[in-house]
């Protein structure tokens with residue numbers, strides 16, 4: 307259920323309504339819009355008791371939310387969510403480009419990439435510190451050392467930093483270094499991790515699981531939102547299908563589907579979706595054309611030598627060229643880069 311307060315409802319009226327809902331043993335999630343305040347109520351069937359509150363001062367209407375994701379859905383929040391981090395607006399008119407290595411390998415590697423992608427126009431630096439690898443024998447990432455290198459690179463370039471957190475016990479540590487916490491595809495339904503990330507309040511990018519529906523993704527986002535953290539970016543990164551040529555199948559229609567169902571920003575990761583560097587540029591262009599709020603790509607100065615995911619990484623030069631094309635296509639769909 308949501309309670310829509312009338313335009314101009316006073317702070318006191320809002321508080322009285324919130325207190326009344328709490329007295330029924332239900333939780334509230336106020337959403338302060340430009341015009342109106344909307345109070346979301348979560349609970350089970352008991353939420354119907356708030357129907358008694360019709361007629362309270364300042365209450366305009368009380369409506370049930372039919373979407374299963376009560377707060378990630380557009381029903382409760384019709385306007386697009388724009389996440390602002392250090393002056394960068396994610397989900398607004400600007401399409402954001404996130405670039406960096408799959409994994410942080412060394413200070414030199416990261417610094418070279420950070421300087422180069424910044425020059426080409428990226429606004430966020432990615433780089434894995436804790437790598438979720440299929441094999442326990444593969445490179446697992448440099449851990450906290452990588453986090454320190456990411457923070458150094460941010461200091462030097464002014465790029466924001468995103469990196470994956472794989473373990474609820476590391477949320478606090480990763481949050482000390484990163485601007486955005488990434489929850490990887492494999493952890494999309496790690497509900498303990500989602501809850502911890504939600505409690506941390508840090509902006510989060512939630513990647514779609516390879517076998518998850520859009521519905522599952524939005525319900526996973528709901529785990530973060532109900533902890534009071536609305537700063538969520540969703541990421542389409544390909545799903546498992548019978549097609550074997552590509553690593554996964556990029557579900558590009560998920561972009562407009564999510565936009566219809568949810569107010570949260572959507573980013574596309576064409577690297578993990580395709581697994582092939584030759585497909586990264588065309589799929590990035592398609593992502594922007596389809597209405598994505600951003601793209602995230604892996605780059606490496608020497609992809610053949612990369613410790614992780616070299617086959618899907620762009621060289622620094624290829625990234626620069628791709629940026630020029632993205633900049634050309636964005637205005638056609640009313641965006642800018």
Ligand code: PEP
Pocket residue numbers: 408434438470489490491492513543575578
């Ligand atoms: C990543 O972006 O570093 C990554 C591991 O991707 P995914 O979780 O989508 O596999």
Ligand code: MN
Pocket residue numbers: 408409578604614615
């Ligand atoms: Mn990777």
